[in-house]
Amino acid sequence: METDRVIRTFIEYFEERGHRRITGSTLLPPPGDPVLFTTSGMHPLTPYLEGRPHPWGRRLVNVQRCLRTTDLEEVGDATHLTVFEMLGTWSLGDYEGPQSLDWGYGLLTEGLGIDPGLLHATVHGGDEHVGPDTASLRVWQDRGVPVELTVEDNWWSNGPVGPCGPDSEIFLWTGDTPPRSTPTRDDRWVEVWNHVMMRHRRLEDGSLVPLPQRNIDTGLGVERLASLLQGRSSVFECDxxxxxxxxxxxxxxxxxxxxxxxxxxxxxxxxxxxxxxxxxxxxxxxxxxxxxxxxxxxxxxxxxxxxxxxxxxxxxxxxxxxxxxxxxxxxxxxxxxxxxxxxxxxxxxxxxxxxxxxxxxxxxxxxxxxxxxxxxxxxxxxxxxxxx
Known part of the structure; x- marks a missing residue:
């Protein structure tokens, strides 16, 4: 499946489920954002994730170019790029995490033809601030996808303060043997999609308060997914x-x-x-x-x-x-x-x-x-x- 078809399949799948496609921004983040470059699809949407009504509604989908300087030293391996494209979906106070994961599973297995037996998920296992993400765990268990519970690896934040919440990551097996072990113990499990349940704001004292609305923010690297679907051993071998x-x-x-x-x-x-x-x-x-x-x-x-x-x-x-x-x-x-x-x-x-x-x-x-x-x-x- 060529990269452009991957993008088209993704966008059309979510448009059929009520999402409006929005235009991705440049690498320059919006005024007031402390980062040098746009590092994810959510950066240009920060005001809307915090409660401002978006002119295109509460379900959005797009493709956004990103740059991550934190990955500079990783470039040269099979999965990291400095500039890349990211596919994203958002629920701005609309549907919740289980619906997002259900659609994600459907796109990967039906829309893109990935063998469900090659999938593994990770879910937030709970900490001193929030309990385990039982709703996400139940989704994966119902679909027969193995799940690993973690703490820090499945908590998303945009910095020491600001929007945050538990996430569930979807991994694809890339080994030449039947799937084994778990994503944190075997790097042949490659992360392809992250679904963030953005429900909280972390304050300067470390405490959590609810956001005005409960959002879903998902991100999926285009080149990484394309290379896996094309049976390539690295992102540099995709089309x-x-x-x-x-x-x-x-x-x-x-x-x-x-x-x-x-x-x-x-x-x-x-x-x-x-x-x-x-x-x-x-x-x-x-x-x-x-x-x-x-x-x-x-x-x-x-x-x-x-x-x-x-x-x-x-x-x-x-x-x-x-x-x-x-x-x-x-x-x-x-x-x-x-x-x-x-x-x-x-x-x-x-x-x-x-x-x-x-x-x-x-x-x-x-x-x-x-x-x-x-x-x-x-x-x-x-x-x-x-x-x-």
Whole structure:
């Protein structure tokens, strides 16, 4: 099942059940949101989850592009991406968790054809604040899906304060043996869908109070689900990455983990640029700068002559089209090459500075502060240069 068909099947399934499709936002969160980027489909909907009436009603569905900087170090494994698309559904004070899980089970098994015997669920087992989520547990037991009870792993929050609640996660078995063990004990169980019963608000003192309305917020990663449905061993092997796998290895021969990082970070950089971000030393611009520099560090490790100038235009246009962004690929290329030239100059200056006698021995925190404040050399770059 191609990725676009996965998305279409998901959207149509929930439209048939009274959900209105809303347009996903850019990677820029709404004003007042403390995060740098939109990390989930719920971010643009925060005011409505807290009680404001949504103009399209109380049942919503969409596809939202997201960026998670917390996963940067995980990129290269089989399941993590920096920028990805997320399918989401919401009940804004309408139906409750059991209905959401029932529809989720139906979509996975009937709409997408997944063998029910390959599913496993986790459910909140209760803690000192709330009791066990018996309603979700009963849904899975009625359908014969094995359930694991957890505490922290099945409690969703948007930070130390704010909306929160128990969740139930759905996992798919990816091993080459019959399913065994549980999701917390065997990483061959891959999470595909999270259903959050957003009922509470956590206050600064740690206490919980009821939200004005009881919401459902679900999220499902597009690329991860598509790769599983296509029988692929990693997200980088689903059809979304076909052009990258076809063109990049012939251009830059790299090992598989390095190729995955290049695919992910360059694709993510294109999307970030497409949403209006430009390289900078702080904030969102620094995330973009870090993505590009991590790619260049990998490319130059074996051959310093490699350049983003050689990046096929097909990859830029494919990514911009995929994320529905109205920007000329020539603009993206110019920004990437400007950043490449800036990074080369910084590396040259960094090598000259670190060659000074003062920096020959172990570096102190004072040294790192001096290198950053005086010469513009961040700690991670200094460490990379010394290792090189």
């Amino acid at each position: 979304v990455f076909d052009p990258w796998r076809r063109l990049v290895p012939t251009l830059w021969p790299l090992d598989e983990p390095s190729l995955r990082l290049v695919y992910d970070h360059l694709r993510s950089a294109v999307v970030v640029i497409g949403d209006g971000i430009r390289p900078a030393n702080t904030g969102r611009g620094y995330v973009l700068r870090r993505l590009v520099r991590r790619v260049l560090t990998v490319l130059w490790r074996d051959d310093p002559s490699r350049s983003l100038h050689d990046l096929p235009d097909e990859l830029l246009t494919h990514t911009l089209d995929r994320f529905r962004q109205d920007l000329e690929s020539a603009v993206v290329r110019r920004l990437l090459l400007d950043e490449e030239r800036r990074f080369r100059r910084l590396l040259e200056r960094g090598r000259q500075v670190l060659a000074r006698r003062r920096f020959h021995g172990p570096l102190t925190d004072e040294d790192f502060h001096h290198l950053h404040d005086t010469h513009g050399l961040p700690r991670d770059l200094v460490m990379s240069l010394r290792q090189g």
